[in-house]
Amino acid sequence: SSIREQILNLLLKQGEATISGEEISRQLQCSRTAIWKHINELRKEGYQIEARPKSGYRLVYRPDRVAPEELKPFLQTKWVGQKVRYKRSVDSTQPLAHDWAKEGIEEGSLVITEEQIAGRGRMGRAWHSPPHSGIWMSLILRPPIPLAQASQLTLLTSVAITRAIRKETGLNVTIKWPNDLLIDGKKTCGILTELRGEQDQVHYVVQGIGINVNVTDSVWPEELKEIATSLAIEAGRTFERPPLIASILGEIEALYEGYLNHGFQPIRILWEEYAGMLGKTITARTAGGMVKGIATGLAESGALLVETGKGTEAVFSSDIQI
Ligand code: BTX
Structure with missing residues (x-):
């Protein structure tokens, strides 16, 4: 994983405590300047990272992201x-x-x-x-x-x-x-x-x-x-x-x-x-016209099976009204 991910992981693991720049740089084998750069990148993404002169970094707020x-x-x-x-x-x-x-x-x-x-x-x-x-x-x-x-x-x-x-x-x-x-x-x-x-x-x-x-x-x-x-x-x-x-x-x-x-x-x-619709009466608008009937299940192909009263129809692609 990237240095940034690893820094974030260290901060997360630390919880309420702080971790010094020196300690991060030792664990990840990279320079203090590089770490400072990555911390700033994380801040731009919305992470709030407190920096205390003597003790180090602490994660204060973590934004809701799917990165x-x-x-x-x-x-x-x-x-x-x-x-x-x-x-x-x-x-x-x-x-x-x-x-x-x-x-x-x-x-x-x-x-x-x-x-x-x-x-x-x-x-x-x-x-x-x-x-x-x-x-x-x-x-x-x-x-x-x-x-x-x-x-x-x-x-x-x-x-x-x-x-x-x-x-x-x-x-x-x-x-x-x-x-x-x-x-x-x-x-x-x-x-x-x-x-x-x-x-x-x-x-x-x-x-x-x-x-x-x-x-x-x-x-x-x-x-x-x-x-x-x-x-x-x-x-x-x-x-x-x-x-x-x-x-x-x-x-x-x-x-x-x-x-x-x-x-x-x-x-x-x-x-x-x-499926919430089986056994219910539905109307399907298909390329070939309207199909009305009771949805009974799926065909092997993935088509929807509809019992119309005149037999079973397989509906392949459409919008369904329940
Ligand atoms: P669909 O054509 O079955 O449904 C689209 C219809 O759903 C719209 O016309 C509208 O009435 C309604 N709709 C629009 N937005 C929402 C919403 N957020 N919640 C509920 N109803 C809505 C469905 O198409 C397939 C959608 C796929 C979306 C994903 S998101 C990631 C990916 N990228 C992208 O652009 N589309 C897919």
Whole structure:
């Protein structure tokens, strides 16, 4: 890890006590001037570090960030999230991840930010991503699967995030096909799966994950007030983002490895357990027209099965009304 990460770790370990510049320089084998430079860099990121002439440095305030040095202490994965590109603010993490994937970066690499100015959803829609209060990240995967199976990955990731949120917060998140997570009917997370490939082989997948963690009611634009919520609004308390992110990445890694070894069936069983819409009457607006009926489960392909009264229809891509 970088000198900066190591300095931060030493300060954190120190807690309320101070640590001298000399001691840091001895432990990290670098000059006092270099340490002073890194401390100033940390201050620019919002860390408040007190410097006392005789005794040394003390960490007084730690900003709420999702930078690699904040994630690493929680991360228990082998490869997911082990390479991270972090920016304080971006238009969208998606194009950055696409560029990185095209450069050939290995799967599991992650682009993450505090804020998106032009976050995007499906079909040209916008994704509201206010600073420091959500998880806005894009994960690069290189699954050896044909294009037709790629939608299974959205379902896999929905299951992973649901498990992590339930475990870390106790909130009753449910999945809405194809790409939303809801609490009490309101959207708290959206997934955007974009890919490059040919018919029989996906080259890479960029999975955009947006989760409203500590977003407060007052920052929603008018049109989201009725339909969106956050983990903090639902729980009545805020959550630290780094452990939640680490938990999500851990679930994704485990499910993805299981998926490559055993196929989609185990994911499908979990998905059906977490789906809030099975057994309910839904209306799906598809390319081929409206489909109305009872949602009964998932097909092997990842399509939603809808019992219409005239038989079962498989819905592949659409917006669903429950
Ligand atoms: P979607 O097309 O299913 O949903 C987009 C719709 O959701 C919007 O039209 C709006 O009604 C509503 N919406 C917008 N922002 C929010 C929000 N913060 N919370 C709840 N509802 C909202 C869903 O697309 C996929 C979203 C993926 C977002 C991630 S964030 C990291 C990555 N980078 C990026 O630009 N997008 C992805």
